[in-house]
Amino acid sequence: MTDLTPAGASALDAADPLAGFRGAFVHDDADPDLIYLDGNSLGRLPVASATMAEDLVRQWGHRLIRVWNEGWFEIAQRIGDRLAELVGAEPGEVVLADSTSIALYKTATAALQARPGRTRILTDDLNFPSDVQALRAAAEAAGPDHGVVILPTDGIHGAVGALSDALSGPDAADVALVSLSQVAFRSGWCWDLADTTRMVHEAGALVLWDLCHSVGVVPIDLGAAEVDLAVGCTYKYLNGGPGSPALLYVNAARTELRNPLRGWLGSDDPMAFSFDAGPAEGASRFLTGTPPVLSAALVEPGVDLTLEAGMDRIRAKSTALTERFIALADMHLAPLGFELRTPRDPGRRGSHVSLSHVEAQAVGQALVNESHTIPDFRPPDLLRFGFAPLYIGYADVDEAVRRIVEVVESGGIDRWRGVQSVVP
Numbered sequence: 001m002t003d004l005t006p007a008g009a010s011a012l013d014a015a016d017p018l019a020g021f022r023g024a025f026v027h028d029d030a031d032p033d034l035i036y037l038d039g040n041s042l043g044r045l046p047v048a049s050a051t052m053a054e055d056l057v058r059q060w061g062h063r064l065i066r067v068w069n070e071g072w073f074e075i076a077q078r079i080g081d082r083l084a085e086l087v088g089a090e091p092g093e094v095v096l097a098d099s100t101s102i103a104l105y106k107t108a109t110a111a112l113q114a115r116p117g118r119t120r121i122l123t124d125d126l127n128f129p130s131d132v133q134a135l136r137a138a139a140e141a142a143g144p145d146h147g148v149v150i151l152p153t154d155g156i157h158g159a160v161g162a163l164s165d166a167l168s169g170p171d172a173a174d175v176a177l178v179s180l181s182q183v184a185f186r187s188g189w190c191w192d193l194a195d196t197t198r199m200v201h202e203a204g205a206l207v208l209w210d211l212c213h214s215v216g217v218v219p220i221d222l223g224a225a226e227v228d229l230a231v232g233c234t235y236k237y238l239n240g241g242p243g244s245p246a247l248l249y250v251n252a253a254r255t256e257l258r259n260p261l262r263g264w265l266g267s268d269d270p271m272a273f274s275f276d277a278g279p280a281e282g283a284s285r286f287l288t289g290t291p292p293v294l295s296a297a298l299v300e301p302g303v304d305l306t307l308e309a310g311m312d313r314i315r316a317k318s319t320a321l322t323e324r325f326i327a328l329a330d331m332h333l334a335p336l337g338f339e340l341r342t343p344r345d346p347g348r349r350g351s352h353v354s355l356s357h358v359e360a361q362a363v364g365q366a367l368v369n370e371s372h373t374i375p376d377f378r379p380p381d382l383l384r385f386g387f388a389p390l391y392i393g394y395a396d397v398d399e400a401v402r403r404i405v406e407v408v409e410s411g412g413i414d415r416w417r418g419v420q421s422v423v424p
């Protein structure tokens with residue numbers, strides 16, 4: 001039985017093998033009490049990235065065009081290979097490219113082209129809106145007979161049964177692609193990547209995983225699961241920085257998959273300046289234009305920290321943090337009208353916990369503006385609390401719950417009702 005007292009939290013923090021990683025991130029000296037629970041949206045700034053950013057700008061200023069020969073030209077592939085270590089991929093199977101939304105469009109279109117005669121993409125209603133929009137655009141581009149089927153869920157758990165039915169039912173032969181968020185952005189539901197991929201393949205379809213909310217907190221083995229395609233954000237748990245380029249994975253065995261947005265950087269010889277250049281090898285063929293060097297380079301320090309910490313230790317701490325938060329929420333927040341909207345099974349959730357409340361937006365505003373605590377709000381009624389194991393401790397969990405109780409009991413909802421910010 002977990003000790004939910006403050007002494008219990010202190011003992012866990014004292015024994016935490018990852019505690020030292022907190023110091024690898026920048027913290028605002030002017031706000032030492034801040035508890036940052038939004039690393040699932042925008043991760044913290046690694047200290048090494050702050051130094052690196054200055055160095056990158058200096059290189060640009062001093063080395064000018066010569067710097068392309070000093071590691072910049074291959075940056076998407078080199079950091080892709082580091083990311084490959086994190087997701088169970090081989091060198092050459094991952095590149096840094098575009099935003100997740102664009103990477104989704106490219107990979108989904110490639111999958112549809114590789115399954116002629118099949119016209120359906122399956123996803124579920126827990127998926128991120130940008131994913132569904134990109135999948136619909138890919139279906140539209142493939143032809144008027146193509147479309148996206150959105151399987152319904154209970155709002156918390158992925159559509160496991162509905163997917164299994166769809167893949168074994170009379171229309172299974174129409175399914176070209178299944179695309180899902182491994183960890184759902186609203187509820188934190190986490191799919192079994194290997195089992196689901198196997199089920200999709202048995203129906204003759206391809207699979208495209210969105211790893212935005214899982215990479216860096218959930219152990220992932222794309223190779224062992226024989227995943228075809230995957231994309232994911234690097235600015236959440238990987239701490240790559242606002243708008244840092246996405247990871248894009250293409251299984252080396254899927255040589256038939258072709259980039260629908262071809263350009264010189266995805267060709268086999270960009271510097272030949274030929275109209276007829278062929279595709280580059282591996283995931284590099286999914287590149288299009290010049291890499292965003294500054295933001296691509298800044299992905300590496302966060303990936304280094306994650307690899308150093310080790311995914312097993314990260315997952316163990318992530319699970320312990322979310323378990324503790326849920327237990328304390330049951331005790332102290334349920335009586336105040338909060339309801340758990342995340343799976344209770346730790347094996348089936350990522351590293352954030354969502355609570356619904358009729359006044360969720362006002363509670364969120366009160367926490368941010370009065371209480372040095374940053375969760376985020378997703379309409380209509382969800383507060384999400386992200387637990388990034390590299391910089392959140394057990395005492396932070398206890399203190400966050402105490403602050404939520406405090407803002408609600410002190411009338412914070414009345415003070416902040418109706419107040420909105422651009423990014424809630």
Ligand SMILES: Cc1ncc(COP(=O)(O)O)c(C=O)c1O
Nearest residue numbers: 099100101128130181185210212
């Ligand atoms: C699950 C998921 N997929 C896709 C995206 C879109 O990423 P981007 O805006 O970088 O294209 C996000 C952004 O938060 C996300 O959470």
